Every structure is written in C-alpha cells, then in structure tokens.
Amino acid sequence: MPPSSANEVERGDIEQILRETKVIALVGASSNPRRDSYEVMRFLQGQGYRVIPVNPGLAGQNLNGEKVYATLAGIPEKIDMVDVFRNSEAAGPVADEAVAIGAKYIWMQLGVVNEEAAARARAAGLKVVMNRCPKIEIPKLGVRR
Numbered sequence: 001m002p003p004s005s006a007n008e009v010e011r012g013d014i015e016q017i018l019r020e021t022k023v024i025a026l027v028g029a030s031s032n033p034r035r036d037s038y039e040v041m042r043f044l045q046g047q048g049y050r051v052i053p054v055n056p057g058l059a060g061q062n063l064n065g066e067k068v069y070a071t072l073a074g075i076p077e078k079i080d081m082v083d084v085f086r087n088s089e090a091a092g093p094v095a096d097e098a099v100a101i102g103a104k105y106i107w108m109q110l111g112v113v114n115e116e117a118a119a120r121a122r123a124a125g126l127k128v129v130m131n132r133c134p135k136i137e138i139p140k141l142g143v144r145r
Helices: 011-020 036-046 091-101 115-123 134-141
Strands: 023-027 050-054 081-084 105-108 127-129
Touching (some): 011 127, 011 134, 091 105, 105 115, 115 127
Parallel strands (some): 023 050, 023 081, 081 105, 105 127
C-alpha cells in the first residue's frame, strides 16, 4: 500500500536524503545473496555509501566487508539514515530506535508502511520515506555521489 498523499515525501526531499546521507544502517540485513536486503546493501556500497548491517542473528559476523550489529544502539558511530528491511509492524520499534540514536532519516523499503511510526519519527525531526527502495530511486532520480 503506497503512503497517503498527505505523507508522501517530495521528490526533492528524496534527492536531498540520498545526497546528504553518508552512513546507512540497514536493519534486516541478510547474508543470503538472493535476498533483496543483500542486493540493496551491495548496490548502496557501490554507490559510495557506508552501509552498516543490523541483524541480531548475524551480530559479530562480517557482511560485505562490514561488521554486523545486533541493534542500532550498538553501532559506535553516527548514522545518517536507517534503511528498514523488516515488515510494517516491526518498523515501529526500528523507527523509535532511529530516533533514539539521532538518525536524520528513516527509509522503509517497498511494502513497508507504518504511519504511526512515521508520525513519531517526524515529530522527533526525522524525514521519513515509506514504501520505496533507494536502489530504484537513485537511478530514477539520477543521484550521483
């Protein structure tokens, strides 16, 4: 389900997010090359982003050259954007964690829509993108880093 028009992120906002972001925490990262989260992580790394994987089941391992963390709070550096590869319900606690760590942006992947979580994140000053994929948006918008 696409986001409601009242909460739709403007094209310019998406471009700004993608241009200003340097470090992304990818929540729901997978070590399976056939999973979308794995493919998107590799794509984002290829675009010049630092992508830190978050998955409690893989914590402590390395994935695509990066250490995997169990939680956002466990990452010892500043995160610009939290990319959510979890279901819509699980996006709520992830959004709250993103607020708690001081992220600037939360990006919920295709099929992930949680209006309540988005409202909480926006109220805390974060920009929110829902039901979109940066792997699609970057080439579509011609974003170069």
